[in-house]
Amino acid sequence: MFIGLDAEFGLTNSTSAQSIQLGIETAITEINAKGGVLNGRSLELIITDNRSMPARGIHNLQKLAATADLVAVFSGRFSPVVLETLPTLAKTQLINLAPWSSADGITENDFRPSYSFRLSLKDRYAMPVMLRYAAKKGAKKIGLLLTNTSWGRSNLNSAQRYLATTDKLLSVGTAWYNWQDDSLLKEYQVLLRAGAEAIILVANDDEGAALVSEVAELPAEQRLPIISHWGVTGGNFIAQLARREALDHIDFSVVQTFSFFNLVPARIEQLMKTVLQISTITDVRDIEAPVGFGHAYDLTFILARAIDMAGSTDRRVIRDKLELVTDYDGLVRFYAQPFTADNHDALSVEDVFMARYTADGLIRPISMMTN
Structure with missing residues (x-):
């Protein structure tokens, strides 16, 4: 069973796509280690590169939508790309999971039913x-x-x-x-x-x-x-x-909206055991663009819950079940119900905070800084 990720991998100096990928793959590794979904089916990730270009994003989604047993596609950093792909999502009944892009129209749109779900900041x-x-x-x-x-x-x-x-x-x-x-x-x-x-x-x-x-x-x-x-x-x-x-x-x-500094040490230790299995990263501080990782990790687990609730790989049914997932304790927060029929944004304004770059290039919540 496949999950797609269409993001800006070819963009010079970008780290967002790679962070999202690592978050998804970390979650997939943990899910598969516990038996996968649908009583033993493993999840696999398919990656495409839109280079931050909407036309390329549309082309990639059309190909991914035709892939057998592909249940959903994660999008990348750039809102203009995601906004331009919304008609394609509706036409192909392809679920978009947005772990970064923040434009309001990604979830506030006239498509019914909407196949776009976001666990991310919103403008x-x-x-x-x-x-x-x-x-x-x-x-x-x-x-x-x-x-x-x-x-x-x-x-x-x-x-x-x-x-x-x-x-x-x-x-x-x-x-x-x-x-x-x-x-x-x-x-x-x-x-x-x-x-x-x-x-x-x-x-x-x-x-x-x-x-x-x-x-x-x-x-x-x-x-x-x-x-x-x-x-x-x-x-x-x-x-x-x-x-x-x-x-x-x-x-x-x-x-x-997310910082590893807000996690308890035991959670970080457990997380890094998995990260080390699939990458060369040995320190959580070396995970760049941390919001992409945290959001993608949580979204993958929420998607897995919806797949099990659906009992199949039918994207229309999984879309409906995403609105019914409850009680997931994620990295970013505890989600009583991440999505509903009226709200496809898992986060709220209460999850937003201000941060600064530290001398060593880390992003730290201002509330945790002494000066």
């Missing part, structure tokens, strides 16, 4: 947490620095919804940049001149590293706090900085 949840954090830091005026994609527009909508409910924050404007631009300084300075006291950044690792590198070279009074969406954590962000010390000169934080 509707991320923006309020990021904006409240800006206010907590004393900012009253914020600037939005967004990627000119469906992901960026999703975040603009989420920011506008939240700002309409509060008089504590005012947006001085929105600056747009194009995907994979190698400089965001011009857009940053537009917001700075407009009076922004903090920047809300929606970017991936390469663009985020470019901005941090540029801002670190500005005079201290021009270096605003940068509160970032988590796209920066999906690749080798630290390695792409012009100088590793750049983060020492900037107040840079990033939104997250």
